[in-house]
Amino acid sequence: MIRNITLLILAGLTITGCNNDDYSPKPRGFHRIIFPEKIYIQRETGCPYSFEIPKYSNLAVDKSSNAKPCWKNLDFPQFNARLHLSYFEIGPNSTLEQLTEDARTFAFKHTAMASAIEQQVISLPEHNVYGLEYHIQGNTASNYQFFISDKSKHYLRGALYFNEKPHLDSIQPVLKFIEEDIAHLINTSKWF
Numbered sequence: 593m594i595r596n597i598t599l600l601i602l603a604g605l606t607i608t609g610c611n612n613d614d615y616s617p618k619p620r621g622f623h624r625i626i627f628p629e630k631i632y633i634q635r636e637t638g639c640p641y642s643f644e645i646p647k648y649s650n651l652a653v654d655k656s657s658n659a660k661p662c663w664k665n666l667d668f669p670q671f672n673a674r675l676h677l678s679y680f681e682i683g684p685n686s687t688l689e690q691l692t693e694d695a696r697t698f699a700f701k702h703t704a705m706a707s708a709i710e711q712q713v714i715s716l717p718e719h720n721v722y723g724l725e726y727h728i729q730g731n732t733a734s735n736y737q738f739f740i741s742d743k744s745k746h747y748l749r750g751a752l753y754f755n756e757k758p759h760l761d762s763i764q765p766v767l768k769f770i771e772e773d774i775a776h777l778i779n780t781s782k783w784f
Contacts, residue, residue: 627769628670632776637664639679641748644780646773654678666777671766672755675774680747691747692724695739698751699726705758706730714740714778721781731758735767736774746783750774 632644635651639662645651648670654663654677662679680686699709707730714723723740739749752770754763 625765630772630776632780634780637662639664640681640746640784641679642782642784643777645777649773668770668773671770673766673770674753674755675770676751676753678749680749682741682745682747686747688741688743688747691741691749692739695724695726695737695749698749699728699737702728702730702732702734705732714738716779716781719779719781720783721778723778729760731760733758735760735763736771738774738778740778740781742783748781750777 628646628648631647633647634642635645636642637651641662645666646668648668650667650669652665652667653659654665656663660678660680664677664679666675666677668674680691682688682691703709706728709729710727712725712727714721714725716722720742721740722743723738725738726736728735728737734751734753736752737750739747741747752767752774754766756763760767
């Protein structure tokens with residue numbers, strides 16, 4: 593009899609102990625991100641433009657097969673990100689209207705995965721720099737693109753890509769950090 597009561601009590605404790613509604617599995621964590629101090633250095637590009645870049649980035653010639661002579665890549669190795677910079681000289685073969693439409697087309701190619709695309713005008717008359725930025729929301733391949741120009745001779749387009757599977761929640765802090773660096777690059781751009 594005592595044996596049956598003991599088994600009944602143990603069975604009751606087991607059933608109530610396994611019926612805990614407070615348990616939930618822990619979500620996967622992300623790596624801790626340590627942001628470096630923002631220190632900028634002036635970079636001459638060997639092309640008719642220059643700007644300041646973060647000390648923790650690397651500017652290199654674009655070596656892809658279709659790259660033009662003044663195309664550059666600004667790498668952020670710590671964040672596994674790259675800003676592709678494409679320079680064009682405005683002229684009969686590349687009009688400002690055509691280049692601007694190309695930039696809009698490239699930005700809006702992300703419409704299928706984007707939840708929103710916000711455009712913001714760039715106007716720095718003291719540096720003769722004008723353009724447009726595209727902030728692309730959602731899990732897209734590129735979340736930030738821009739173009740700047742002097743409206744007569746020079747045109748520079750940039751597109752930021754992360755070498756990761758698009759997941760905006762995980763890259764959002766890094767995206768904001770790098771967007772500040774790109775804003776500094778734009779604000780310090782000069783034409784030659």
